[in-house]
Amino acid sequence: VSTFQATVVAGSDPAQLQVSGDLDLASADQLLTTATTAAGSGTSLAMDLSGVTFIDSTGLGVLIKVKNSLVARGGDLELTATSLQVDRVMTLTGLADVFGVRPQDEK
Amino acid sequence: VTDRGWTLAPIDVAVPAHRDFVAAIRAVARSSAALADLAVDDVEELQLAVDEAATLLLPLVEPGEDGRLAARFEVAERRVGVRLSAACRPGAEVDTAGLPWIMLLGLDPEVEVTREDHDDPARTVLAIAVARTRSDAEA
Numbered sequence A: 001v002s003t004f005q006a007t008v009v010a011g012s013d014p015a016q017l018q019v020s021g022d023l024d025l026a027s028a029d030q031l032l033t034t035a036t037t038a039a040g041s042g043t044s045l046a047m048d049l050s051g052v053t054f055i056d057s058t059g060l061g062v063l064i065k066v067k068n069s070l071v072a073r074g075g076d077l078e079l080t081a082t083s084l085q086v087d088r089v090m091t092l093t094g095l096a097d098v099f100g101v102r103p104q105d106e107k
Numbered sequence B: 001v002t003d004r005g006w007t008l009a010p011i012d013v014a015v016p017a018h019r020d021f022v023a024a025i026r027a028v029a030r031s032s033a034a035l036a037d038l039a040v041d042d043v044e045e046l047q048l049a050v051d052e053a054a055t056l057l058l059p060l061v062e063p064g065e066d067g068r069l070a071a072r073f074e075v076a077e078r079r080v081g082v083r084l085s086a087a088c089r090p091g092a093e094v095d096t097a098g099l100p101w102i103m104l105l106g107l108d109p110e111v112e113v114t115r116e117d118h119d120d121p122a123r124t125v126l127a128i129a130v131a132r133t134r135s136d137a138e139a
Helices: A028-039 A057-072 A086-092 B020-033 B040-058 B099-107
Strands: A005-007 A017-021 A046-055 A076-082 B011-018 B068-075 B077-088 B112-117 B122-135
Touching: A005 A028, A005 A086, A017 A028, A028 A046, A028 A057, A046 A057, A046 A086, A046 B040, A057 A076, A057 A086, A057 B040, A057 B122, A076 A086, A086 B040, A086 B099, B011 B020, B020 B068, B020 B077, B040 B068, B040 B077, B040 B099, B040 B122, B099 B122
Parallel strands: A017 A046, A046 A076
Antiparallel strands: A005 A017, B011 B068, B068 B077, B077 B122, B112 B122
């Protein structure tokens, strides 16, 4: 049973997503669909990943895909908060700078 | 036999070869790491390594078949070895160009991929083995 949840924050502009649980192979498609729908025709999206308990390469792949799509439209994906698990994987893959995530020991 | 009274025997798990069951294998990885007294960072990285290994194997399993993803956990003092395996399409190869493999290599530079070809040409078993030793363990 997946613990994953991606919820659009009501009334947010630009759109904001609250993401929690395991972001993995089983939940990646759900995040992509929710993020794409939430962004709509807009150019920016904010994601709060502080509730993410696990993230793997598939989850990272979705974040990259969403970011690239928004950047191509002149906007960006902003990660407003991240969990230690997200920070660790971002650092491990060298993607921390791409997403503006600070390493754990700098927090 | 450990000082807690259990024997260091392998733990075998087999789940349907479907993405929804990878979390179950991660859960066993977490338990195994705790039994081996790995540090918290090691526990999380072992889970991640197991997940990435599963991510690499699952697309190689014949679609529509009653495929299984097997995992053998060897729990030792401050060390866990994991071997994930699945019967895959003939000629299937693990993708070593994408992010899952890069992450796996970063987590365990000694990761091993093995292939078992059987008499049945339609059956190839691919296995990925990773291990984690407690990072602050004395040499």
